[in-house]
Each structure stands twice: as structure tokens, then as C-alpha cells.
Amino acid sequence: MAKISPVLEIKQPGLLATLQDRGRSGYLAAGITSGGAVDEYAFLWANKLLDNPADAAQIEVTLGGFEANLLRRTQMVICGAPMQVALNGRRLPTWLVFDVEPGDVLTIAAAPRGVRSYLAVRGGFRAEAVLGSMATVKRDQLGGLRGDGSALTAGDVLTAPVLSAPALLPRRPRTDLLQTQPANEPLTIDVIAAGQYERFSQQAREQFCSQTYQVTAAQDRMGMRLQGPKSLSWEHDQILSEPLPVGAIQIPPDGQPIIMLVDRQTLGGYPKIGTVTWRSRCLLGQATAGTELVFNRVSLAAAQNEWRQFQRFFGSA
Amino acid sequence: MSMRIQMSTAAENAVMLSLIDEQGNSPLSIACNEQLHALADWLLDQHHDCIVEVVPSYASILIYYDAMNMDEATFIARIQPPSDWQKQHRQTTTNSESEHQIQVCYDTVVAPDLERVAQHAGLTVAEVITQHQQPTYHVYALGFAPGFAYLGDVPAAIRCPRLETPRQKVPALSVAIANQQTSVYPMESPGGWNLIGQVVELPQLKAGDKVRFIAIDLDTFKRRRQEVSHG
Numbered sequence: 001m002a003k004i005s006p007v008l009e010i011k012q013p014g015l016l017a018t019l020q021d022r023g024r025s026g027y028l029a030a031g032i033t034s035g036g037a038v039d040e041y042a043f044l045w046a047n048k049l050l051d052n053p054a055d056a057a058q059i060e061v062t063l064g065g066f067e068a069n070l071l072r073r074t075q076m077v078i079c080g081a082p083m084q085v086a087l088n089g090r091r092l093p094t095w096l097v098f099d100v101e102p103g104d105v106l107t108i109a110a111a112p113r114g115v116r117s118y119l120a121v122r123g124g125f126r127a128e129a130v131l132g133s134m135a136t137v138k139r140d141q142l143g144g145l146r147g148d149g150s151a152l153t154a155g156d157v158l159t160a161p162v163l164s165a166p167a168l169l170p171r172r173p174r175t176d177l178l179q180t181q182p183a184n185e186p187l188t189i190d191v192i193a194a195g196q197y198e199r200f201s202q203q204a205r206e207q208f209c210s211q212t213y214q215v216t217a218a219q220d221r222m223g224m225r226l227q228g229p230k231s232l233s234w235e236h237d238q239i240l241s242e243p244l245p246v247g248a249i250q251i252p253p254d255g256q257p258i259i260m261l262v263d264r265q266t267l268g269g270y271p272k273i274g275t276v277t278w279r280s281r282c283l284l285g286q287a288t289a290g291t292e293l294v295f296n297r298v299s300l301a302a303a304q305n306e307w308r309q310f311q312r313f314f315g316s317a
Numbered sequence: 318m319s320m321r322i323q324m325s326t327a328a329e330n331a332v333m334l335s336l337i338d339e340q341g342n343s344p345l346s347i348a349c350n351e352q353l354h355a356l357a358d359w360l361l362d363q364h365h366d367c368i369v370e371v372v373p374s375y376a377s378i379l380i381y382y383d384a385m386n387m388d389e390a391t392f393i394a395r396i397q398p399p400s401d402w403q404k405q406h407r408q409t410t411t412n413s414e415s416e417h418q419i420q421v422c423y424d425t426v427v428a429p430d431l432e433r434v435a436q437h438a439g440l441t442v443a444e445v446i447t448q449h450q451q452p453t454y455h456v457y458a459l460g461f462a463p464g465f466a467y468l469g470d471v472p473a474a475i476r477c478p479r480l481e482t483p484r485q486k487v488p489a490l491s492v493a494i495a496n497q498q499t500s501v502y503p504m505e506s507p508g509g510w511n512l513i514g515q516v517v518e519l520p521q522l523k524a525g526d527k528v529r530f531i532a533i534d535l536d537t538f539k540r541r542r543q544e545v546s547h548g
Contacts, residue, residue, distance in 0.1 A: 028372040028379070029524065031459040140463050141504060194326045195333070240343050241460070242335075243372035243379035245328040267374050267460030275328045300326055300389060307329040308385055 002161035004126050006071045010156045014065025014108070017152040018136035019127055019144050021057045022316070027131055028266050034246065035135035035143060036262050038221055039116050039285035040278070042080035044314040045173055046120035049077045049097050051165070054316035056124025057134045059152065061117040064110030070100040074160065075122045075168055081114025081286055096172040114286045122168075123161035137263055139222070186212050186292035189280045192303045195248060195272025196239065204232040208273055209295050213257070217289040221263040224284060226293070231255025234271050241269040247276040259284060277303045279310065320349060322356075324393050330369070330384035332393060335377040343376035345497075347455045347469065350375060354525040355403065364396050373524055374458040375467075416453070416527040417520045419501070421492050422538035423449075427515040434477045434494065434511050446532060448475045449492075449513065454499065454528040464503035466522040471499050483509030490516045492530070517541040 010017065020043070023036025037043035037060055047056050059066075064083050077097045078085050085092045086107045092098055094117070100106070108117050127134045127145050136144035136151065143149055145156055152158075197205070211228045218225040232255045244250075248260045250270035259276055260268070261284070276284065277298065287293065310316075320336045327333040335343055336353055343349075357373040360380065369381040382392045423446045425431050435442045454468035461467075471494050479495045484507060487493070491502045493510030501519050502508055514530075517538060522528065533541070 026370055027463075028370060029459060030463060031461060031465050032463045139506075142463070192326060192329070194328065240345055240375045240377075241458070242333065242377045243374050243460075245331050245379060247328060265461060266372065267458060275326075278329055300329070303329050304384060304388065311385060 002163055004159045004161050006157045007074055007121055007160040008071060008158045009069045010152050010154055011067040011069060012065060012154060013152045014061055016062040017066055018060050019057050019125060019134050020060045020136060021134050022055045023135045023262060024131050024133040031266050032140055033137055033264060033266055034262055035137040038261055039080050039282045041282035043118045044316055046077050046079040046118045048314055049171055050120055050122050052124050054314050059119040061108050061119060063115060064108050066108040068106050070102060070104040070106060072102050075099055076120060078117050078119050080117045083111045083114060083117050084109040097168055097170045115288055116285055121160045123163050125158045125160050186294045187283060188296050189293050190277040190298045191274040191295050192298060192300050194275040197273055199236060200273055201235060207232055209297055213293050215287045215289055215291040221261055223261050223264060224259045226257045228256060239271055241267045244268040245275055247281045248272045249274050278307045327379055331379055331381045332389060333377055333379055345375055350457050359402055360396060367392060367395060418529050418531055419516050420533045421514040421516050421530045422533055422535055423514040424535040426535060428513045430511040431513045434513055437477050438475045445475050448472045450530050450532060456522050456524050456526040458524050462503060462506055466500055468499045468528055470497045477511050479509040483507055490519060492516060517545055
């Protein structure tokens with residue numbers, strides 16, 4: 001078994017830096033949510049570029065402001081938001097594997113677009129898994145470096161296995177695989193009809209798919225509130241609370257959608273008009289307040305095909 | 318009670334199973350919920366090869382399935398319970414639900430909303446305490462936070478709506494009521510339910526379990542809490 005040794009010390013965590021993997025599974029019935037990387041697409045790319053297992057833990061950095069000292073030689077990559085990354089003050093591209101030496105200083109500074117960066121190291125960061133996962137979920141007080149759901153703070157030292165495998169060549173994904181939001185167009189978010197879709201009125205369903213929504217500042221790892229010109233109405237009684245899948249689009253009484261992300265509560269009582277596809281919810285994980293988006297209804301079969309292809313590609317099924 | 322099973326898409330890899338009555342509604346009843354939990358057990362027991370995780374709640378179960386290898390229609394056809402699944406299930410499984418007794422201190426020192434609940438009900442504090450202990454509660458579902466169990470049904474006489482403005486911090490182990498439901502907050506968290514007591518210890522509950530609350534006085538509560546914290 002590979003020796004585990006310190007690899008990085010946090011100097012500044014920024015707004016929120018947490019240890020994340022692909023999340024907990026098997027405990028939803030106990031009220032314990034999944035957690036994990038919000039933009040799992042970027043997360044899986046980072047592990048793939050480093051030849052890591054798909055589930056190897058990484059640091060999810062929110063809106064930059066992050067600084068760390070490197071403690072030994074290894075290789076890293078930063079995927080996700082187009083943040084300004086620098087090593088010892090020299091700019092580094094994102095999505096490209098780079099070498100680090102002891103004494104190096106790595107910084108991730110905020111950019112006008114994008115929310116979350118994924119900092120990965122060869123072999124993956126290590127911490128004691130809690131209920132099968134290192135994913136940090138503050139609300140559940142589970143996971144992370146201390147196992148109690150707390151975020152990373154200045155002075156935290158992270159460890160990773162020391163690998164004897166030869167160094168990787170610097171490599172990055174083919175550019176056509178890195179779908180990004182066109183600068184002047186609304187983001188297209190694919191949704192499948194799910195939940196109470198059939199019980200919403202024809203008018204509400206049409207409004208939902210035709211109007212342009214804005215992402216608001218009311219967003220975190222649990223969910224994201226949107227604002228649209230017209231609110232959607234639900235013309236029935238309240239529903240009984242139901243389990244919530246990640247990506248569920250809830251319509252609360254004010255008629256403005258809330259999209260559930262990976263730290264969602266396990267049960268919710270608002271009617272749901274659909275579920276955002278896996279690929280689209282990864283895109284939402286990078287949407288800052290003010291981002292415009294439109295919903296595009298896709299068939300379940302199309303959504304499943306896309307999801308299966310990604311899972312096979314990343315070896316993460 | 319004649320209930321139908323309705324399946325609907327929930328996500329790329331999940332379906333929602335709902336129990337509905339003749340009018341198409343999902344009823345909030347202990348009988349319906351007991352049937353639902355039995356169904357969740359039956360599904361896991363019979364179809365663990367294609368089911369990844371089940372999440373039962375009041376009248377619906379979210380089922381994550383092996384969507385890498387199976388499309389939704391195939392999965393739904395595969396898990397369709399036969400009409401006599403309940404009979405089969407009773408024959409093959411033993412009752413795994415357990416009954417818990419939980420000691421509660423209802424002293425107003427640890428029950429900041431008890432007097433208001435009593436006023437709302439037009440009862441004395443002592444009557445509210447007696448009423449709250451009267452039922453054997455049913456665990457409908459777990460959610461909101463790890464280990465937070467939705468218990469019912471609270472006697473009609475002491476039902477009280479949620480607070481208009483939730484508290485930022487509810488102390489851990491507080492006993493609370495909201496409408497027909499009661500619960501114990503497993504950890505300190507925000508919360509909008511009415512706080513009517515505190516427990517010394519909260520056993521791990523699972524959906525379908527039964528719970529009885531037993532009153533203890535403040536001295537016993539303090540002593541027991543000391544014993545627990547000194548392990």
C-alpha cells in the first residue's frame with residue numbers, strides 16, 4: 001500500500017473550500033444527504049487526467065480566494081471554473097496537469113465567470129471516510145478533513161498517497177469536450193419531465209420552457225433559486241413531502257423555481273416540474289448570480305443515453 | 318383500504334413509486350405508511366440485484382436503480398409487485414420494526430414553548446404533557462437532518478402550527494411538535510417546531526419503528542444527562 005504523506009497546507013481557504021468526493025450513498029433513508037462535488041463533470045475530468053480512481057477526493061474551491069503551500073513533489077490539476085490560477089505568481093492554465101515542488105505557492109483567484117474549482121492531486125487527498133465517503137456536508141456534520149462536516153481552514157494540512165508510478169505528461173481534455181456557456185447567450189439547461197410535471201397546467205409547462213430565467217444570489221451547495229418574469233402556478237392542494245432527487249426543480253408557492261443540488265435535504269414538500277439532467281446540473285454548479293438560462297425539455301431516453309456515455313467515459317458507473 | 322401503485326420518472330437513474338387511493342391522492346395515514354415501508358422492504362428483498370437505494374417517505378418511495386444496464390420500462394416491469402406481495406412478504410420476513418421508549422423532561426426550563434402550546438390548546442401544561450405521552454407514535458419517515466424522525470400522530474387536542482419565524486438555533490435533543498407531527502432534534506440546528514421538552518438520549522430510529530415518550534422530572538433528567546455525558 002502506498003505511503004500517505006502531507007502534500008499541501010492551506011494558507012487561505014477563500015469563501016468556502018471543502019474536501020469532496022462523489023458523495024455518500026445508501027443513507028438517504030436515514031435523512032443523510034449525498035454531498036460530493038457540485039460540478040461532478042469537472043471533478044471526474046480532474047481525476048481522469050491524473051489517472052486517479054473516479055472517486056478520489058479533491059478540494060472544491062468556491063469563488064477563488066484560495067492559497068496553499070506545497071509540501072512535496074507531485075502532480076496536480078485544477079478543473080472547473082475558469083479561475084486565475086498561479087504557481088509562485090506565474091499563471092497556470094486550468095484543465096492541464098502541472099508539476100509541483102516543496103515550497104511552491106499555489107493560488108486560485110476569482111474570475112468574472114464560474115463558481116467552483118476542483119483541485120486534485122495524484123492519488124487523491126486522504127481523510128477518514130465517514131459513512132463511506134469523505135464528502136464534506138456542513139449541515140449533516142459529516143465528512144471532510146475532521147469528519148465533522150467542517151470546511152477547510154488556514155493551517156489545515158492535507159495528505160495524499162506517495163505514488164511510485166512515473167510522472168504523467170502534461171495533458172488536458174480535447175477542447176470540444178469542454179462545453180462552456182456562450183458569452184452572450186442564455187445557458188441551455190436540459191430537463192426531463194418528472195415529479196408532478198403532468199399535474200401542472202399546460203400554461204405553466206409552456207411558461208417554464210419558454211421564458212428566460214436568471215440565477216439568483218440565493219444559492220449554495222443545497223440548491224439554487226431562479227427568478228423568471230412570470231411565476232408558475234400550482235393549482236392543486238399541497239403535496240405530501242416526498243424524497244428529492246438531486247436536480248429536482250421545486251416550485252414553491254411564490255412560483256419561482258428552486259433547483260436542488262448535491263447537499264439537498266432528503267425530503268421536500270413542494271411540487272416538482274422536472275429534473276435537471278446530470279450534465280446540465282454540473283453546468284449549473286458554475287452559474288453565478290445573474291446568469292441567464294432557458295430550460296430545454298429532453299426525453300428520458302436521451303438523458304439516460306448521455307448519462308451512460310459520461311459514466312462509461314469516466315469509468316464512474 | 319384499496320391503494321394503487323403509481324410509478325413516475327424521478328431522474329436518469331431513479332423512479333418514484335407512490336401509493337394512491339381511488340381519487341388519485343396519496344393519503345397521510347399510519348396504515349398507508351406501514352404498507353409503504355413493507356413495500357420498500359419487499360423491493361429490497363426481492364430485487365436487490367437491480368435496485369441501488371430506496372428512500373421511503375410518507376406515501377412514496379424514491380428508487381435508484383441500475384440505469385447503466387436497464388431502461389426505465391424494463392425496470393418498472395421487473396419490480397412490479399404481484400397482487401399478493403403482502404402475503405408473500407409476511408411469510409418470508411420477520412417483523413424488523415422495534416418499539417422504543419424515550420424519556421422526556423417536560424419541565425418548562427427545557428420546554429420554552431410548552432406554555433404557549435397549552436394556551437393554544439386551551440389546556441393546562443400538565444394536560445398537554447399527559448396528551449403528548451398518550452400515543453404509541455409511528456415513525457413515518459426520516460429526513461430534514463440525519464436521524465430526524467417524523468413521528469405521528471399527535472393527539473388532535475394539542476396540535477399546534479409551526480412557528481411563524483423559525484428559531485436560528487434549536488438545542489440538540491429538544492422534543493418538538495408541529496401540527497400532527499412530533500420529533501426530537503438530533504443535533505443543534507435551525508427549526509420551526511414548538512419545543513415542549515428535552516430527552517436525555519435519542520435512540521437510532523428507522524422508518525416504521527414505534528416510539529413511546531415517558532416523562533421524567535427535572536432532577537432525574539439532570540442526573541441522567543450527567544451519567545450519559547460521563548459515559
